[in-house]
Amino acid sequence: MLIGIIAHESGFSRDTIRYYEKIGLLRLPKRARRENNYKEYSPAILSRLRAIKELKNIGYTLAEIQQVIMSYETGGLDCLAGKAQVLEKVRLIDQQITQLLAIKQQLLEAVVDCPNHCKITAILDNTLIGI
Amino acid sequence: MLIGIIAHESGFSRDTIRYYEKIGLLRLPKRARRENNYKEYSPAILSRLRAIKELKNIGYTLAEIQQVIMSYETGGLDCLAGKAQVLEKVRLIDQQITQLLAIKQQLLEAVVDCPNHCKITAILDNTLIGI
DNA sequence: TTAAACGGTGGAGTATAGTCCACTGTCAAG
DNA sequence: CTTGACAGTGGACTATACTCCACCGTTTAA
Incomplete structure (x- = not known):
């Protein structure tokens, strides 16, 4: 497969794929060239790119x-x-969640405590119950 | 308070604090200088830095x-x-939490589910087969 | 008094992760 | 046979968020 296909299938741009090759995240076999010097990407490379995408998302x-x-x-x-590495990651995620919850709490308090009770407060009281 | 104290209390380096001033994330009153030209940081600034730290963390x-x-x-x-803005923020936070929980779930499944394999092995096994 | 430790400024450099551009070669359609 | 889409390379450029450095003045402790 040529880079255009790989780019389309993987969701990465050509430039990004070439960048990954440059930094060694993707390694093409030396013989992975067509006669016209175009690079031939294997399905394995595509798999790898998909793995990279997933790992990036995490x-x-x-x-x-x-x-x-x-x-x-x-x-x-x-x-x-x-x-251990995964568990560490999970621990970090838990930390993040805890912080998010704290901030959310603060935000909600800022909304509800607000002295000037406008109509929205009622709406908020209804929509935010249980959060 | 001088920058050293602020740096220590906030957990940011002096350079970082100065950087934040430079980009306008921190704004000192013009008169916030001692006679020797040292900057005087208020407790408000410290609070702000702590808020920044929390927001950065999430x-x-x-x-x-x-x-x-x-x-x-x-x-x-x-x-x-x-x-409305706060609510929107809260909504985003909820989204983030949901995403984090999903990721955590995936990670835990990756660790727990596969008997011998761990972690990313699940993802990798699915995407990297044949490499 | 003098040296360390701290403060200030301006500017350069770093790391991460690309993105863009110029220039060139190749291929397929009209 | 030419034009446009695609391929390759090298290098410059971007954004984000710092980090370091040189060089200077101030404060403090021995």
Whole structure:
């Protein structure tokens, strides 16, 4: 497959894919060229890009993704350290949620406590119950 | 308070605090100088920095933080539009929490579900097969 | 008194993650 | 046979959010 297809299928731009190649996140076999010098991307590369996309969505940096994929390829993820890594991530997420809840609480208090009770307060009281 | 104290209390470096001043995220009164030209930071500034830290932790960019604080300070909270804005913010926070919970779920499943594998292995197994 | 520690300013440099551009080569349709 | 879409390369540029440095003045403790 040529880069246009890969870009379309993966959802990354050509430039981004080339950027990933440049930083070594994607490695093409040396022979992965057609006679006209166009790069030939394997389905494996596409899979990898999809994995990268998912990992990015979870909030991993490219460096972390590189690590994770490397660990995976060397079988490193079947170990305790791998699990510890995920659990750490979960811990961070919990922290974030806690903070979000705190901020939300503050915001709601700011809305409800507001001295000038306009009509909206009633609406808010109804819509925000249980939050 | 001088910048050293503020830095220590807020957890930001001096450079970062000065950077925030430069981009206008922090605004000192013109008269907030001692006779020796040292800047005098008020407790309000410290509060603001703590707010910034919290907002940063939950993933806001400095630009967003600037917006949020501005809305807050212009008394936006006392009027209808202000309340709508807060509500919108609350909605976004809820969205974020939902997303975080989903991610956490995925991560936990990745760890717990696969008997021998951990973490991302689930994602990777699905996307990287054949690499 | 003098040296460390702190403060101020301006400007350069860093890291991350791309994005854009110029210039060139290739291919397929009309 | 030309035109447009696509491919390749190298390098410049962007935004975000700092971080560091040089060079200067001030304060404080030995």
